[in-house]
Amino acid sequence: MIQLLTPTHWKDYELIDCGDFEKLERFGDLILIRPEPQAVWDKALPESEWQKRHHIKFKGRSATAGDWVKKSPKTPDRWHIEYKNPEAAIKFRLGLTSFKHVGIFPEQAVNWDYISSNIKKFKTPNPKVLNLFAYTGGASLIANAAGAETTHVDSIKQVVTWANENQEISGLNNIRWVVEDALKFVKRELKRGKKYNGIILDPPAYGHGPNGEKWKLEDHIKEMMRDVVQLLDPEEHFLILNTYSLGFSSVIIENLVKSAYPQVQNFETGELYLQATAGPKLPLGVFGKFCKIKA
Structure with missing residues (x-):
């Protein structure tokens, strides 16, 4: 559905x-x-x-x-806000950037709730979570606040610095910060035999790694999905794939996930939106997510 x-x-x-x-x-x-x-x-x-x-x-x-x-x-050019759900509370430093962004994508709170609720359900002690294309770290913060050992990967050093500042004002610590091309990092983790209980992917339509690596969603997402599902702990896990590309539908996301991970359980797909107080609904991307919790 x-x-x-x-x-x-x-x-x-x-x-x-x-x-x-x-x-x-x-x-x-x-x-x-x-x-x-x-x-x-x-x-x-x-x-x-x-x-x-x-x-x-x-x-x-x-x-x-x-x-x-x-x-x-x-x-002010900079100010703070808080997000709080039943499992965790986090804070953000917002700022006026020249790219119209302020340091947060509010609709992602739907995914933050999914992250924190699953972490709280996990039987695995100290579950490990990997956040790829992690921006200023909303998903990283909520995972850490809910009790996970969190690795945050983004290719832009200034953005990772901003995420670290959000960690500090949220009263959190021990998030692992990695400035690297996401696909390269995933391949290295595969070689190391690493496993994660949670993986979050929020890739842009286009992007560049710190060494000029090129990312184009439709060209690279299939390879990325095939790799990241191999990093999932087989016993207990969740995965979220979120995309903003206007060319991607939730059916495309469903096909991607099920092709890369045929044994998927509890799969959900759909569209994120923000409900305006004045009435309209603003669509802001499509998602696919699934989880497996130990009995």
Whole structure:
């Protein structure tokens, strides 16, 4: 069955409205307007409401970069928010980057809940979790906070530094930080005979490793899936594959997972979205996930 899932535990984040290729979002006490290419419908709220409510707006200079325009010079460039579910609590340092991002993808809270709940169910002591294409570490933080030995892999050193800062403000420690091409790292772990109880993949459509390695989702995801499933502990595990590529459907994800891992149990697939307070649903990627818990 294909599911539609949206986060339910956010207090420090709210999608207020979306439409006309923009979204109006609250992160903690600050309200931002950012571009959103998938919001092809009309805004639910009048433009005057958007202009009255927001504190900061992103204005693009090119297809890949832009500037933040603040209503008040006192508005901070950096601030903190918290995410809390029944199993764990984590904190993030947010910041205004030139790429319209602020350091978090709020819809991923659905996957964070899946991670922490499975870790708490595991019979394996000190379960090991691998987070690939790990960005600023939301999945790494929640896994660590739930009790897992966590390895965080991303190819961009500055992003890993940001994730480490999130670890510190969350009061966590001992996450293993790795700056490396994800596919190369997985192949090395296979040679070492390593096993993980949890694996999270959140690959971009396009990317580059620290030494110029090229990543293209449709070219490399099949190889990656065939490799990572060999790293799963056969007795107890979970795996999450999340993609943002507009060309990927949940059926493609299902075929990828079942082709790479025919013995899959408890498989789920679907679409992540954010529910705007004003009414619209904003689609933000497709997922496939499965788990096996010892009896």
